[in-house]
Amino acid sequence: MKKKLIAAALFIVTLCASACAQQPKPVESPLDVWVKMTDDAVTLYTQRKHKEAIALAEKALEYAKKNFGPEHPNVAESMDNLATYLTAEGEYAKAEDLYKKALVIVEKDFGLDNEYTAIFLNYLSDFYRKIGKEDEAKKLEDRAKAIRRKNR
Numbered sequence: 001m002k003k004k005l006i007a008a009a010l011f012i013v014t015l016c017a018s019a020c021a022q023q024p025k026p027v028e029s030p031l032d033v034w035v036k037m038t039d040d041a042v043t044l045y046t047q048r049k050h051k052e053a054i055a056l057a058e059k060a061l062e063y064a065k066k067n068f069g070p071e072h073p074n075v076a077e078s079m080d081n082l083a084t085y086l087t088a089e090g091e092y093a094k095a096e097d098l099y100k101k102a103l104v105i106v107e108k109d110f111g112l113d114n115e116y117t118a119i120f121l122n123y124l125s126d127f128y129r130k131i132g133k134e135d136e137a138k139k140l141e142d143r144a145k146a147i148r149r150k151n152r
Helices: 002-021 030-046 050-068 073-088 092-110 115-130 134-150
Strands: none
Touching: 030 050, 030 073, 050 073, 073 092, 073 115, 092 115, 115 134
């Protein structure tokens, strides 16, 4: 009797171990994949590996467009990140284009007077200040401040 119980217990343990080993890994959502790519690009950038950060940020941008749609806020975030990395490499024309496109997406999605829009106005303003376009920077900064005052 004791041998039968031990045999039954071993059989159950074997079945459980086999079932646990065969469990598929949970599928990552598109958001999880995009966040991971974005975080990894940020890490590369902070390590001053700008070229690698740019390459990964470009992939994250394309992934966001494909999985969320071309006018989704995650696309705007990806554009902003890529623009930051391009700025660090002196690719100002490409960076400016991305900052402007990101702002258009955010304005369309959230509205002209939204706090999120003000954040993206500040991103572009900071960029202009970095490249010496103080007048443009000031206009955008003033617009962002007006949005914030209006939303208090």
